[in-house]
Amino acid sequence: MDDDANSHTFSATYVADDLTQAAAEAAARIAAQTIANQTPILPKALQIGSKQSRPVEGTIEYEAWIEVDALIRAWIINSIIPELQEAFIFIPTAKSLWESLKEKYGQLNGSLIYQLKRSISSLKQGDDSIATYVTKLQELWEELLTIDPPMECTCNTSRKILDKQERDLLIQFLIGLNERYEAAKEQILIMDPLPSMSKAYSSIIQVEKQKEIHIAAEHNAFLVENKKMQNKRFIDKKRLQIEKKNSICEYCKKKGHTKETCFKLNGIPPWYKEMVDKRNDFANSVS
Incomplete structure (x- = not known):
């Protein structure tokens, strides 16, 4: 490990005491590589998407597996609130740690899904800007997909599932918009096929900008007209004062x-x- 990597210290106060020194050092090396914007080179058995089981002990693959598993365990433990960490720090592998968490807290997904879907269906733009409203909607939507992901499929059905998700998000977006966008919503809904969420958002943003320009123009016209009225009242008042003085x-x-x-x-x-x-x-x- 070079001097620059050695200069980075991995915060391992939450890692279990039974981790080997090699595993702790490995986690530190990967953390240092991450900080230095370097991607750790892993054997194929450990790359994302790999379905291979735990490598044979004593092999190069096993050494790399220990490194990654130690870091993943540390990440998971660190994401747990401090009050609950003690119950999980001695679980030996990241996989068993994840399964333990899933077993203890996974049953809450039903209520979370209910709450998220309820929040999504009741979300309205209200006084928010279009950008703020969309951000709130997408955050709820992404959270829902995280705890209730769609079925994985390698056939053509997978594309249809994604298209349906996109359509559902678009419809929910249009439902929550304020009434002043009714005309724009109708234009989007008559399109066949329906546009993507990003295109619909862009269309509504254009409408919002046009409304802002129109409102600004009306406000400026009001200010000009109001100034004219003030000038007229001032002139009329002066004229009456002069007429009264000379009468x-x-x-x-x-x-x-x-x-x-x-x-x-x-x-x-x-x-x-x-x-x-x-x-x-x-x-x-x-x-």
Whole structure:
């Protein structure tokens, strides 16, 4: 193992004490390779997808198997909440550890599947953006596929199963969209065949952007119109002030008011008396 690999320390506080020193060092080497973005070279018996059983002890394949098994066990143990780790750290192999976990907690899948499907069916866009809504839906969907995966098949049926999953996800996506996307949803649903989830998402995003542009344009038009109204009110107010200042009362012959608002002719109105009283009260309070 080179100096750079030696500089990486594998956090093995959660690995069982019965692991051999060789296994612990092997796990550290693989971790170091991972950190250095290097892919460990494994014998065919240990590569992903291999269905071969545990190699014969003493062979090169067995040494590599020990390395990988130690690391996988460490990963699994580390993913368990600390309160439960103690019950599993002495299980000798990753396979037996996984089977033990599956036996103890696998029966909960029924309730988890029920909860996930219920959450998916009730998920609505609401106040979320399209991107946020889709992210929530896909997270629930991926979690459901993890605990309730489709049947594995090498025949043409496998493609049909995947197509059905894609269609179900698309339909659920459209169901949860807000009503303002009804027109876009109808356009997608009349397509034959139905588009992929990614294409439908792209179409809805385009609709959302168009709506945003339309809303922005309407808002700008409102601001322009509102500014015009404010300017008009200001001009009208100034015009009335000038007209009032230059007007002459036909009764008292004084400037600043008309016959209709002349106090000498019509008497002093209540609002004027209240205004004078308030001014006097204020003057007295600050004096």
